[in-house]
Amino acid sequence: MSGSVGADLESTHAPGYTSADTERFLREDPALKRADRDDFARDRGRVLHSGALRRLATKTQVLPPDTDELIRNRLTHSLEVAQIGREFGADLGCNADVVDMACLAHDLGHPPFGHNGENALARIAQDAGGFEGNAQTFRVLTRLEAKRARDDGRSVGLNLTRACLDAATKYPWRRGESSFETTKFGCYADDAEIFDWVRAGAPTGEPCLEAQVMDWADDVAYSVHDVEDGITSGLVPLHALWSSEERSALAQLAQSTYAPQLDVDLLAASLADLVGSGVIPRSHDRSRADVAALKDMTSRLIGHFVSAATGATRDRYGVGPATRYAARVVIPQTVLAECVMLKAINARFVRLTETRVRLLAMQQEVIAQLADAYLQDPTRLDPLFAEDLRRADDDDARLRVVIDQVASLTDPRALELARLWS
Incomplete structure (x- = not known):
């Protein structure tokens, strides 16, 4: 490696991308x-x-x-x-x-x-x-x-x-x-x-198209899959989704938490449409038939969300290849409402339960305990972060090393270290 900053002069690039797109901050051999x-x-x-x-x-x-x-x-x-x-x-x-x-x-x-x-x-x-x-x-x-x-x-x-x-x-x-x-x-x-x-040369504050694609794929995955997991774990009561009162409450939660720009009636109607379409099963007892029905729900919802965004984006920007800043992902409002309502289902029945709230409080105590332990005794840092600490030149930089260390931990390791150091 040359060790110099600049373009890799022999880089190749895919259709729709330039040599600047394939440049690396540090030139490689x-x-x-x-x-x-x-x-x-x-x-x-x-x-x-x-x-x-x-x-x-x-x-x-x-x-x-x-x-x-x-x-x-x-x-x-x-x-x-x-x-x-x-x-x-x-x-x-x-x-x-x-x-x-x-x-x-x-x-x-x-x-x-x-x-x-x-x-x-x-x-x-x-x-x-x-x-x-x-x-x-x-x-x-x-x-x-x-x-x-x-x-x-x-x-x-x-x-x-x-x-x-x-x-x-x-x-x-x-x-x-x-x-x-x-x-x-x-x-x-x-x-x-x-x-x-x-970000050199990029429009200020605008994510590239690929980042927008990633963002919508993330929204689709966790809105659909988190509901699937909630149903699998028995935390989401499917019968409640057939109640207009429950859908109204979910719409209020969806608007206040995820989409203040969307009308509550639109949100409630979007879930009513999903329920009426038959895509959401009425029950789940972990039998093979019910597991298959749940997987079918997941596939149909993902396909619906992605195809709707693809069609809307193509309608606005045409059918040619789009990369970087040539287009923006377009999400139809009704589709966004459906996605947001799935997030609200997960929030209502999984994330905001009393048991879950107690768990969240314990987890926050663990994070605070670990950060304090590393600050008080930096010899506990993993070798890579101990190396970073030696380069830190003020208190903020040292705290940042501790933050990096804590952020790198897995759930089980965080819990075990908190137990050992308590």
């Missing part, structure tokens, strides 16, 4: 390439073989990974998002490997206990740059996951191409820079150098 794979396939391989992806196997999706062997974890969710996104993106003309890679990578920054752990770390890091799962994903890809390093030893993570890093960036702005009313952001201040390189 062309002799390291395999002739049978292009740059984007190499990037997908780097994510697929990363330790960060493997750790998702024991991180919470919605229910803890030890709840039931049939319940999804963060890794199986990511694999399903990748399958949905790859086909959806290819239908629009995106490079399938770029979208596949972005989908595989989209949750790499999630800490133990999913969004609950994310909220706990955000409070701890509030005065030191914050914590956000998407910004942490960018940090994993460009710093924490070891693959390439500069001559001075500073890691550049997996050293992915510009197009792939951009595709994994759902919120292309730094903390506090968004014009939207959101706490979401895609980059910490001390990761700005590579972030600015990735």
